[in-house]
Amino acid sequence: MPFVSGPSAARRFFDRLAPRYDRINARIYKGEWLERVRAELRGPRILDVGVGTGHTTGHLVDAVGIDLSSEMLRRARYAGDLVRANFESPPFRDQVFDTVVFAGSLYYLSDARKGLETAARLLRPGGRIVVLSPATRLLSPFVRIFSEDEYASMATHAGLQLSNYVRLNWAACLVTAERP
Secondary structure, eight states: OOSSOSHHHHHHHHHHHHHHHHHHHHHHSOHHHHHHHHHHOOSSOEEEETOTTSTTTTTOTTOEEEESOHHHHHHOOOSSEEEESOTTSOSSOTTOEEEEEEESOGGGSSOHHHHHHHHHHHEEEEEEEEEEEEOOGGGTTTSOOOOHHHHHHHHHHTTOEEEEEEEOSSSEEEEEEEOO
């Protein structure tokens, strides 16, 4: 079991990490990964789950960032809207987003499968989910690691079609799924 699991633990962890988050993120989140994630975003209405300080979507005026951590949101540089809330019970109507992005956040949810179900419900028909996530079991003491087959199973269960799973290097993967 990863040491950060569930909304309360994640909120406390990221509240404490917030002052150093941008420096850590700059070292971990490779520039080419950022470009790959951004290239997968579709439509004007984008929801960034676990937005942190806005690294992935902060430049988009129609984006919405959601995070549990008030400290992260306080430090965010964000052109769109920011919401402090738990994605597991989001304060949004169904079918309002073109893309839901989990850039380093899906594995912090209590139940990733239910998280993808929630994301699918929030997507408009034809909408897309984009996941940037660790892909090596070496990181499993810290976060949940999902295989390509597990992503496919979770997507199918959520009513999504897995469209792509790409290993970015030994440590990370980029996953996309679409709502028919």
